[in-house]
Amino acid sequence: MIKVKNLHKKFNDLNVLNGIDEHISPGEVVVVIGPSGSGKSTFLRCLNLLEDVTEGEIYVDDQMINTPNVNINEVRQKMGMVFQQFNLFPHLTIMENITLAPVLLKKMTKEQAEKRGLELLRRVNLEEKAPAYPAQLSGGQKQRVAIARALAMNPEIMLFDEPTSALDPEMVGEVLDVMKDLAKSGMTMVIVTHEMGFAREVASRVLFVDQGVIMESGTPEDVFNNPKNERTKLFLSKVL
Amino acid sequence: MTAIQEWASDFYKCFIKEDRYMLLVSGVGVTVKVSLLAVFIGIFIGMLIALCNLSKRKSIRFIGGVYTDIIRGTPSVTQLMIIYFVVFATVDLDKWIIAAIAFGINSGAYVSEIIRAGIMSVDHGQTEAGRSLGLNAFQTMTRIVIPQAVKNIFPALCNEFIVLIKETAIVGYVGLMDIQKAGDFIKSATFIAFMPLIGTAVIYYVLIKLLTLLLRRIEKILRKSDVR
Numbered sequence: 001m002i003k004v005k006n007l008h009k010k011f012n013d014l015n016v017l018n019g020i021d022e023h024i025s026p027g028e029v030v031v032v033i034g035p036s037g038s039g040k041s042t043f044l045r046c047l048n049l050l051e052d053v054t055e056g057e058i059y060v061d062d063q064m065i066n067t068p069n070v071n072i073n074e075v076r077q078k079m080g081m082v083f084q085q086f087n088l089f090p091h092l093t094i095m096e097n098i099t100l101a102p103v104l105l106k107k108m109t110k111e112q113a114e115k116r117g118l119e120l121l122r123r124v125n126l127e128e129k130a131p132a133y134p135a136q137l138s139g140g141q142k143q144r145v146a147i148a149r150a151l152a153m154n155p156e157i158m159l160f161d162e163p164t165s166a167l168d169p170e171m172v173g174e175v176l177d178v179m180k181d182l183a184k185s186g187m188t189m190v191i192v193t194h195e196m197g198f199a200r201e202v203a204s205r206v207l208f209v210d211q212g213v214i215m216e217s218g219t220p221e222d223v224f225n226n227p228k229n230e231r232t233k234l235f236l237s238k239v240l
Numbered sequence: 241m242t243a244i245q246e247w248a249s250d251f252y253k254c255f256i257k258e259d260r261y262m263l264l265v266s267g268v269g270v271t272v273k274v275s276l277l278a279v280f281i282g283i284f285i286g287m288l289i290a291l292c293n294l295s296k297r298k299s300i301r302f303i304g305g306v307y308t309d310i311i312r313g314t315p316s317v318t319q320l321m322i323i324y325f326v327v328f329a330t331v332d333l334d335k336w337i338i339a340a341i342a343f344g345i346n347s348g349a350y351v352s353e354i355i356r357a358g359i360m361s362v363d364h365g366q367t368e369a370g371r372s373l374g375l376n377a378f379q380t381m382t383r384i385v386i387p388q389a390v391k392n393i394f395p396a397l398c399n400e401f402i403v404l405i406k407e408t409a410i411v412g413y414v415g416l417m418d419i420q421k422a423g424d425f426i427k428s429a430t431f432i433a434f435m436p437l438i439g440t441a442v443i444y445y446v447l448i449k450l451l452t453l454l455l456r457r458i459e460k461i462l463r464k465s466d467v468r
Contacts, residue, residue: 050371050372073371073374073375073376074374076371076372076374077374081372081373083365083368083369083372085363085365087363087365087366087368087369088369089370089384089388090466091387091388091391100373100383101373101374101375104375104379105374105375133466135466146369150372150373153374
């Protein structure tokens with residue numbers, strides 16, 4: 001579904017990604033872990049070209065996306081993204097946040113989108129918040145809405161960029177629960193997170209990224225219980 | 241004659257006699273007409289220049305920079321006279337429209353800076369969220385960034401509107417009879433300075449006070465999604 005070949009990313013003179021090769025298959029839940037500054041968020045953001053790629057190739061459904069003749073907006077419609085800072089649209093109600101893109105992009109009529117919006121809000125347990133504004137919600141609620149908003153476009157894959165890092169501890173659980181449900185439903189997911197317990201429980205595969213390369217890749221059991229790479233061992237000894 | 245009687249007689253001469261108040265009334269009309277049209281032209285030009293200034297292309301940013309630079313670097317009276325006597329010298333347009341264009345061009349430079357600041361005040365995450373949903377740059381700008389920017393820049397834009405109204409007091413230079421010119425005219429006709437000039441000031445003040453109250457109401461409506 002997503003293929004990454006020799007991905008490099010430079011910010012001015014700083015090499016953030018130094019050659020990443022990765023293949024993500026449909027239905028996989030890939031959790032990306034690693035120390036801060038390792039390039040894991042940049043890797044995720046390159047997947048839908050929120051960062052432009054310095055070198056290398058990214059394929060989505062066998063189509064190379066980092067070339068100028070690709071309509072990136074159409075590619076992004078297949079890839080939902082959830083941000084650390086939620087990034088809900090504060091001038092729109094919760095329902096409008098969810099229906100804006102599908103209606104504007106003519107994927108659904110307003111009625112269809114609102115029906116779907118209610119379904120999604122029910123799924124994240126926030127049905128009664130439809131007419132509220134983002135400022136009236138707690139962090140955990142905002143992030144659940146952000147997930148619903150991304151799902152409204154019926155994406156094939158969901159990208160999560162540290163979705164619980166900006167949350168108060170008592171709200172982390174409610175967001176992770178929604179993500180677990182989503183994983184169970186068979187959604188392809190790529191998740192950058194520091195929640196090791198969650199990674200162990202939900203991931204079908206764990207990637208350990210450091211210094212802009214994938215140091216280790218394997219099932220949660222392999223990576224957490226049997227790390228082969230010295231850096232992985234060091235990192236896990238600090239966070240577990 | 242007592243002071244009060246003298247005052248009343250001045251008042252009569254300046255405003256009542258020969259229906260002189262009508263000069264001021266039609267002056268208000270001219271000021272309002274010119275200001276309103278100029279505001280719309282100013283916002284339109286301001287948007288264009290702001291987008292130029294925010295462009296990724298250096299050549300386009302250059303155009304915006306030069307425009308702002310020239311307008312800010314020359315007095316508005318000079319600009320008004322150049323537009324009226326040079327640019328539109330041979331064009332058959334109503335005087336007030338030409339004046340409004342001149343003020344609009346002037347205001348556009350200041351409005352563009354206000355709009356640019358407003359757009360930049362919207363968190364970049366908003367743009368990223370819009371783009372990640374598959375909206376294109378234009379849709380993200382018009383549906384997500386600008387509505388939030390408008391709320392942020394509204395007070396500054398109101399201020400610019402008020403400055404503009406007062407700025408139009410120089411349209412007398414191109415022969416338009418606005419509030420200021422009407423007061424001036426009465427002063428020359430009656431040889432009384434106090435009454436017409438204070439009258440002029442009071443009219444401007446009331447006009448701007450009313451406008452401020454109206455704009456406050458609009459701002460409240462714009463802020464309805466904030467819970468503070």
